[in-house]
Amino acid sequence: MYVIDRNLAVIKPRQPFLDWLRKTPGTEVDLSLEQIRIDCTALLIPEFEEPEDAVAFIDEIGVELFEAELGSWVEDASHWPRDRSLATFWLWFDVEIHSTVVDLVDEEAPPAPEPAPRTAGRGRR
Secondary structure: OOOEOEEEEEEEHHHHHHHHHHHHHOOOOOHHHHHHOOOOEEEEOHHHHHHHHHHHHHHHHHHHHHHHHHHHHHHOHHHOOOOOOHHHHHHHEEEEEEOOOEEEEOOOOOOOOOOOOOOOOOOOO
């Protein structure tokens, strides 16, 4: 067990994201906001002394993160919202920054089994 010299950013959808997802053709999402905020994208980011610096880093890649989140639910980019600006990213997502990340996996550990694919209506694809 050892502390990783990185921060962790967790990207959590907000209500505008869920509203868009429910209105998007071809999606049959019967999930609550609480449900889609349980298993969220977690990103290892550089280690920062101040939380504001981590947020500034997220700002630099916010549009890319926005598009990655949209694409993880709806592959057809023609259904994505036109406004994918940084300001809209922050309206659609909360970002939690965690400064202590601990690796509990020994280098010699066998690989974990492949996770079961997610299905529509139960999570991201």
